[in-house]
Amino acid sequence: MGEAETRIEFDPLSTGSFRKRVTSKTIVYALLIVFSIYYLAPLAILLMNSMRPLEEIVRGGFIAIPSSLSFQYWFEAWGTFCIAGTCDGVSRFFQNSLLMAIPATIISTVLGLINGYVLSKWRFKGADFLFGLITLGVFLPAQMTLLPWAYVLGSVGLSNTITGLVLVHTIQGLSFTTLFCRNYFLAIPDDLIKAARIDGAGFWRIFRRIVLPLSPPIIIVTVIWQFTGIWNEFLFGTVFTSGANQPITSALVAFSGSGTGVRAYNVEAAAVIMAALPPLVIYIVGGKYFVRGLTQGAVK
């Protein structure tokens, strides 16, 4: 499924009298605006309250016109806010998430490219069966893997480490990356590969010279999919790490639950924005590829 393009031949509302047309267009835009408010309200509330004084939020709640705005709470959230006894803000957890998501994304994407290449262009007896086995990992609920992972991570000495999470996410991600790449490579004509083989090119040479140069679109889709998925993941981070080693999603829950006395809502709102920002930026910059990943991940 490609990008949606405007269908020129069909403009459903272009029929009828001028007045009828104006009314129906008005209804369309009115509905779009109403829904936009529903979708944007949480974002607006987050942004606004990350810059409001705490007394004001405590008194008037999250939904109120701010009297003054300040970026000070962003600095507190990033660097000095106390979470479970340590006062380093979310910066360390943000860093944990980066250290987890970047390697896991790179490794799983590279392996996915190679697997997809073998399973689409060097098919052998049983290749489809193996592909089926690999893609079953897409559907396996995380709950089925928690106890085995806990044991495996414990026995290789990776309990409560970011490296352990990298391992977990890489293996879970392999199913997706292999699925994406294999389906994408199917579209490369076999004749191209055959011709290269007749010319004496080997397995890796064909991969480097023919397949990789055709791959940037699927690499972008896969990287976006993996990075946002891993960054946003919560369960593994909570089960396999604790304290200072947690990724940011798990840390957010830990410190919104650990509050005694008055909650620092404004600082919390700023921290929540920081947790949301990397995937959001990727979505806004690479929106087209994001949607493409969705359609492939979902429908295939």
Add this chain to the structure above:
Amino acid sequence: MQWSTDHLPQIVLVPTVLTMFMYVVVFSLWTIWISVSTSTILPDPSFGGFGEYVALWKSKRWTVAYQNLFVFGALYVTGALSIGTLLAILIDQRVRFEALWRTVFLYPLAISFIVTGTVWRWIFHPQTGVELALHDLGWLSARFDWITDRDLAIYVVVITGIWHASGFAMALILAGLRAVDGDLVKAAQIDGASVARTYRNVILPTIWPIFLAVAVVLLQFAIKTYDLVVALTQGGPGVATTVPAIVVYDLMFQRGQIAQGAAAAVMILVALALILIPYSVYQNLRSRHEERSHG
């Protein structure tokens, strides 16, 4: 040497296949085995029968969680599909700034359930959100405390879930609408069908496989739902919004009943299989049928 060159592709695949075999097959069997073992706080490999499954289904938490899954799953899927369809149709009316509307409706999908749940908790909570805002506006008798109400809290989860997923439904349905054969639509218009009728009787019926695909994906999300509820209600008030994945976590890591927790995880797998196996069989039949009819 020659042999390894000839079999290079297979050799390259070996590490992945072994790993995925471990992950998919061995891990699953492992958890299934624990669910019928005598494990409590630590794994214990001796066979203990199916007592943990019986105990699970007798526990109120689990039956509430399973009921919630049905209520949440049904409303979440139908809600996200209906809103997604409506939004797709609206955008299909050759509106201006199409890319902008699409970006606005789809961005929640890039945001984690933890962030989503946290913000909506603030909005729904009577002490911080809508209710307080209404009081401050002077409407002192206004009440909006679903999130603290045992009977209504699950609908808070539904609304938040729909907020997160309807853009996804919109994106796929819109792509489907754009792929509908233009002649079909023109024919309907020449016959004098109204816009609403054209969509209802001509366009939407031709893209029903997309609705089915989206519904299957959303049902999967619903069955796996965990972090959204943790951030939004923590399963409460009481156990009112508990879902199966929360019960699994509690049993395994809070209560030290890992055999029963494993049994609950297996039940999640069963629920997924009940949806996915029929769907993939159907997909296979359909593609085989298409191959035959296209010669």
